Amino acid sequence: MTQSTMIHHSPAWQRLTVHATEMRDVHLKSLFAERSDRHARFTRRGAGLTLDLSKHRWRDETLSMLLELAREADLEGAIARLQNGERVNRSEDRPALHTALRLPREASLMIEGEDVVPDVHETLARMQAMVEKCHAGQWRGATGRPITDVVNLGVGGSDLGPLMVTHALADYRPRDVHQVDIHFASTMDGSQLADYLTRFNPATTLFVLSSKSFTTIDTLSNASTARDWLMTRLADGGQDTQMSELVMRQHFIGVSAKPEKMSEWGIEPRHQLHFWEWVGGRYSLWGAIGLPIAMAVGMDNFRELLAGAHDMDRHFRETPLEDNLPVLLALAGIWNVNFLDVRAHSILPYDGRLEYFASYLEQLEMESNGKSVTNSGEITPYSTCPVLWGQLGPNAQHAFYQLLHQGTQAVECDFIAPVRRYDRVEDPATRAHLKAQHRLTLANCVAQSRVLMLGDEALPDDAPRPSHKRYRGNQPSTTLLLDRLTPRTLGALIALYEHKVFVQATLWDINPFDQWGVELGKQIASETEQILASRRGAESLDDSSRGLLDVIWQAQDAP
Numbered sequence: 001m002t003q004s005t006m007i008h009h010s011p012a013w014q015r016l017t018v019h020a021t022e023m024r025d026v027h028l029k030s031l032f033a034e035r036s037d038r039h040a041r042f043t044r045r046g047a048g049l050t051l052d053l054s055k056h057r058w059r060d061e062t063l064s065m066l067l068e069l070a071r072e073a074d075l076e077g078a079i080a081r082l083q084n085g086e087r088v089n090r091s092e093d094r095p096a097l098h099t100a101l102r103l104p105r106e107a108s109l110m111i112e113g114e115d116v117v118p119d120v121h122e123t124l125a126r127m128q129a130m131v132e133k134c135h136a137g138q139w140r141g142a143t144g145r146p147i148t149d150v151v152n153l154g155v156g157g158s159d160l161g162p163l164m165v166t167h168a169l170a171d172y173r174p175r176d177v178h179q180v181d182i183h184f185a186s187t188m189d190g191s192q193l194a195d196y197l198t199r200f201n202p203a204t205t206l207f208v209l210s211s212k213s214f215t216t217i218d219t220l221s222n223a224s225t226a227r228d229w230l231m232t233r234l235a236d237g238g239q240d241t242q243m244s245e246l247v248m249r250q251h252f253i254g255v256s257a258k259p260e261k262m263s264e265w266g267i268e269p270r271h272q273l274h275f276w277e278w279v280g281g282r283y284s285l286w287g288a289i290g291l292p293i294a295m296a297v298g299m300d301n302f303r304e305l306l307a308g309a310h311d312m313d314r315h316f317r318e319t320p321l322e323d324n325l326p327v328l329l330a331l332a333g334i335w336n337v338n339f340l341d342v343r344a345h346s347i348l349p350y351d352g353r354l355e356y357f358a359s360y361l362e363q364l365e366m367e368s369n370g371k372s373v374t375n376s377g378e379i380t381p382y383s384t385c386p387v388l389w390g391q392l393g394p395n396a397q398h399a400f401y402q403l404l405h406q407g408t409q410a411v412e413c414d415f416i417a418p419v420r421r422y423d424r425v426e427d428p429a430t431r432a433h434l435k436a437q438h439r440l441t442l443a444n445c446v447a448q449s450r451v452l453m454l455g456d457e458a459l460p461d462d463a464p465r466p467s468h469k470r471y472r473g474n475q476p477s478t479t480l481l482l483d484r485l486t487p488r489t490l491g492a493l494i495a496l497y498e499h500k501v502f503v504q505a506t507l508w509d510i511n512p513f514d515q516w517g518v519e520l521g522k523q524i525a526s527e528t529e530q531i532l533a534s535r536r537g538a539e540s541l542d543d544s545s546r547g548l549l550d551v552i553w554q555a556q557d558a559p
């Protein structure tokens with residue numbers, strides 16, 4: 001692609017640029033005053049989700065132009081190429097086939113002459129065998145006692161997805177099985193792991209080493225601390241060879257795309273789960289990386305999660321662009337970022353179970369689309385991924401909503417909530433209380449998006465107010481309702497965002513499946529670590545880094 005064929009030179013982009021000059025000064029409250037049917041016009045349903053995009057600063061014609069832009073970028077062709085397994089990850093020359101991980105058993109997907117679906121389901125069957133063994137109390141540690149705690153050691157995509165889903169689906173933990181608690185340790189400083197090691201019994205703790213590359217230092221350093229802990233406590237520091245073998249066999253499962261590296265590390269081949277290079281790390285929770293999820297909620301619920309994502313995959317592939325949820329969500333983002341200069345995006349779930357959803361999306365969106373070079377190597381002359389962050393909405397109300405309401409930044413917000421909750425709680429009195437709490441939460445969710453939209457106008461009277469009590473409103477937002485938060489709707493919700501990211505990447509002509517930006521940091525950190533440990537070579541560093549290392553060394557030398 002040359003400068004002149006880039007998306008910002010396309011007719012639709014040009015029309016949108018002109019249109020944006022008119023829309024920039026139009027307040028959301030006037031758009032709502034113009035028509036009484038905005039909610040119906042801008043709301044779509046699919047895969048158990050309701051998406052209300054009426055609180056964006058756009059009109060029907062804006063959406064038509066954005067859809068035109070999507071057609072000019074051949075979005076429909078791109079969706080087919082993604083799901084058919086073409087090599088859409090161009091810088092790494094491979095497909096990005098997370099959608100294949102949720103294909104049903106009877107489907108088939110030929111990639112370079114081979115059907116990948118049987119392998120996907122074989123891995124699921126192997127996961128199932130491991131999960132059932134744990135849930136039957138039959139997975140025993142080196143001393144013969146059943147495993148009670150499973151610790152996932154992974155980082156990035158090998159941590160955030162499983163952590164987020166395990167937490168979100170905690171209500172779905174099976175009660176009638178041997179109880180196994182699931183934990184996560186990701187940080188390279190060892191602080192999360194150290195806490196577990198002081199509290200858990202080594203005889204009943206199983207570690208899952210999750211790493212696509214099996215070279216990530218964060219995970220490998222946690223893994224070696226865990227191995228030493230087990231060896232010290234159970235195998236006389238490795239002197240007892242029989243126990244050492246049992247520890248390696250019974251206390252570690254490995255999940256990776258690099259079986260030879262897992263074997264080198266000492267993981268028993270029967271306890272290795274594999275996945276494929278064509279699954280991106282941040283798109284990997286649907287296969288073996290999802291083992292902690294399956295351990296927590298059981299395999300039936302894990303398969304429901306996959307079914308929900310598959311519902312969304314089909315919706316994405318089969319629904320016309322104008323009714324297509326991921327496409328519309330992505331276009332709202334493009335309109336905000338590229339035409340209205342809204343460069344910040346906040347994710348605000350109104351349900352405590354979605355506590356880790358924003359952190360998960362931070363990686364999904366920003367590691368995927370935080371790029372400034374097009375697929376053909378040109379610098380993008382337009383903005384790409386906004387700064388995206390978030391927190392549980394009710395808690396954020398007492399933290400950063402002040403900035404949303406009265407700060408100087410324009411921020412796009414996603415409000416996410418389940419419509420029904422607690423209707424299955426057994427005790428009637430508790431149920432009544434909890435349902436009232438849920439109603440309160442929904443009221444806050446709707447009220448906040450309304451105030452962000454209308455500003456002062458949301459107030460019941462128009463009495464004069466000092467400027468510090470004024471709300472300007474006009475902050476665009478999306479509201480996303482789930483009927484209930486179930487494995488199926490959660491699967492659809494995650495896939496919705498995955499596909500949204502893909503749509504935006506297609507329009508921006510960037511590759512959402514690589515992450516070269518994080519590689520340099522890893523290399524430099526490893527060189528710095530050598531200098532820090534050996535105290536040699538600091539003269540090659542800049543003045544600040546040298547000064548900081550001096551402070552560290554002086555502190556280390558202090559009595």
Ligand SMILES: O=P(O)(O)OC[C@H]1O[C@](O)(CO)[C@@H](O)[C@@H]1O
Nearest residue numbers: 155156157158211212213216281
């Ligand atoms: O699963 P791995 O190979 O350990 O990588 C962990 C994470 O590290 C990253 O490469 C970023 O450093 C992510 O893309 C990935 O999810």
